[in-house]
Amino acid sequence: MPLQAHVVAPSRTAHVLEIIKGAILSGDLAAGSPLVETDLALQLGVSKTPVREALKTLEGTGLVVIRPYLGATVREMSYEDAAAVYDMRLLLEPEAVRRTVAAGGRLSAAERALERAREADGGVARSAANREFHRALYEGCGNPLLVASLDGLRDQTSLVSVAAWARRASWETEAAEHEEILGAAREGRADEAADLVRRHVAAFLDRLPKQDIDPAPPSP
Incomplete structure (x- = not known):
């Protein structure tokens, strides 16, 4: 998959990072795809150094796997991986939201993100807006x-969400849940907002059958 853009200093690594990350989250670089430093550097018009730094950063965020002597590949996310991510969110996010609402935190950024999600013309843009929300x-x-x-x-x-939406779109249901969460937050109902977030995160995983995230088996 040819990556587009000729990047320049001083933000070379940051630009390379965003380009590769965008290609992964859009599915242009599919799960399991090799990420060869020399090839990526040639496509992006940079040296291997910013590519190597970008891949290390992406490994830290869980999008790339780097194996000694084998190189880097796009991470293949299993159902168990997805369940672990969402389990962590269930443990942490509802309480964080409860505290934000209880403290009277500003909600303008959440409102703007929700508007961007409504106007998004694709899964990648919608997923980014949802993350910001x-x-x-x-x-x-x-x-x-x-x-x-x-x-x-x-x-x-x-x-996880982009891979799931590619097989079974559930974003309209999630958008309605976001509206409900924001409504509780606007009114300062901290415990209710936390409970809605907990139910929202749990419901996404419940709507995610195992086959929707695990890689398809090879054809016979």
Whole structure:
């Protein structure tokens, strides 16, 4: 898959990172695809150094797997991987949202993200807006370590949701749930907002049959 863009300093690594990340989350770089530094550098018009740095960063966010002597590949997300990501969110996110709402956190960023999600013309843009919506609701919790932990799950959450939507669109249901969460948050109902977030996260995994996320078996 040819990657488009000739990137320039001083943000070369950041540009390379965003291009590769976008290709992964859009499905242009499919799960299991090899990520060869030399090839990517040639396509993007950069040296191998920013490509190598970008791949290391993407490994840290859970989108890329790097194996010694074998190189880098796009992560193949199993149902068990998805369940682990959503289990972590269930443990952390409802409480973070409850604290944000209880503290009277500003909701303008969440409102803007929800509007972008409504206007999105594809799964990648919609997933990005949804991630921003969730972050806007938990970032005011008052605990930087809690925010950082949830931030660390964002790209893996997106990888799961885009893969799932490609087989079974459920974004309209999720959009309605987002509206309900925001409504409770606007009215300062912290416990209710937390409960709605908990149900929302759990419901997505419940709607995700195992075959919708596990790689399809090879044809006989």
